[in-house]
Amino acid sequence: MKNELISIGPITVYGYGLMIAIGVLSAYLLTEYRAKKLNLEHEKVFSLVIWCATGGLLGAKLLYYITQIPEIIKDPSILWKVTDGFVVYGGIIGGIFAGFLFCKKYKLNFLTYFDLAMPSIALAQGFGRIGCFLSGCCYGLETNCALGIVFHNSEYAPNGVRLIPTQLISSGLDFLHCFLLLFYAKRKKADGQVAALYLTCYSIGRFILEYFRGDLVRGNVGRFSTSQFISIFLFIIGIVFFVVLSLTAKKESLNGPEEMVANVTEDQTNITNNSEELDSNSHTEDEEKSEDETL
Numbered sequence: 001m002k003n004e005l006i007s008i009g010p011i012t013v014y015g016y017g018l019m020i021a022i023g024v025l026s027a028y029l030l031t032e033y034r035a036k037k038l039n040l041e042h043e044k045v046f047s048l049v050i051w052c053a054t055g056g057l058l059g060a061k062l063l064y065y066i067t068q069i070p071e072i073i074k075d076p077s078i079l080w081k082v083t084d085g086f087v088v089y090g091g092i093i094g095g096i097f098a099g100f101l102f103c104k105k106y107k108l109n110f111l112t113y114f115d116l117a118m119p120s121i122a123l124a125q126g127f128g129r130i131g132c133f134l135s136g137c138c139y140g141l142e143t144n145c146a147l148g149i150v151f152h153n154s155e156y157a158p159n160g161v162r163l164i165p166t167q168l169i170s171s172g173l174d175f176l177h178c179f180l181l182l183f184y185a186k187r188k189k190a191d192g193q194v195a196a197l198y199l200t201c202y203s204i205g206r207f208i209l210e211y212f213r214g215d216l217v218r219g220n221v222g223r224f225s226t227s228q229f230i231s232i233f234l235f236i237i238g239i240v241f242f243v244v245l246s247l248t249a250k251k252e253s254l255n256g257p258e259e260m261v262a263n264v265t266e267d268q269t270n271i272t273n274n275s276e277e278l279d280s281n282s283h284t285e286d287e288e289k290s291e292d293e294t295l
Contacts, residue, residue, distance in 0.1 A: 059094015
């Protein structure tokens with residue numbers, strides 16, 4: 001595993017940065033493709049991706065700084081290392097918030113575009129975790145398992161030690177998550193359910209995987225890591241969000257036939273009233289005609 005892939009003069013292509021770029025590009029292409037199929041405003045997708053990517057980077061960096069407050073107090077120079085240290089959950093929260101602001105600005109249905117974006121986010125995360133694997137960050141605990149990996153030139157993971165490949169496990173789960181969301185998106189009953197499913201599934205996977213992580217720079221809240229603590233809340237939000245949307249969709253489907261009957265009854269009443277009005281007008285015209293003939 002080597003993070004420095006290619007060096008041409010002063011320019012170096014890093015595996016982590018390359019995978020992040022591939023992830024963002026793949027997210028954009030998938031989102032635009034699905035927006036066209038769903039007859040959404042696909043011409044706004046590029047701007048939406050830029051907003052979400054920017055919000056995601058800022059959120060990931062901000063949450064990293066929050067987890068590193070004790071170290072920053074000791075060494076404020078950490079604040080200027082802008083290319084190192086990101087927390088995925090901060091990126092997710094920041095990206096969602098940026099997407100909400102974008103939809104509000106351009107008067108788009110947030111839940112519709114929330115659902116549109118989440119499979120793409122899972123896809124981008126899959127590539128991003130490959131970047132983590134190349135750089136050696138987000139590494140796992142020591143293991144004697146034959147499937148363990150050994151880093152030799154990593155600036156982050158301990159070199160020469162067999163470790164659980166948490167980056168590759170996470171990447172595989174992210175790609176699987178993407179396909180699951182795409183599958184469910186065709187069967188959802190209400191806008192927002194795909195996003196709720198993302199929050200629920202990702203929180204479960206991340207909470208469990210945290211027990212196999214070996215890097216200690218992620219911060220903690222009591223006995224839980226920062227990511228596990230956030231996972232608990234996002235899991236609850238995802239479940240509640242999904243149930244509420246499902247109940248609302250079910251209620252609307254039950255009310256649908258009643259509304260149709262009411263509309264049909266109203267139409268029949270209008271037809272009857274119009275018919276009676278026409279008959280009345282006809283009688284009036286006949287009476288007037290009879291009077292004219294008499295005169």
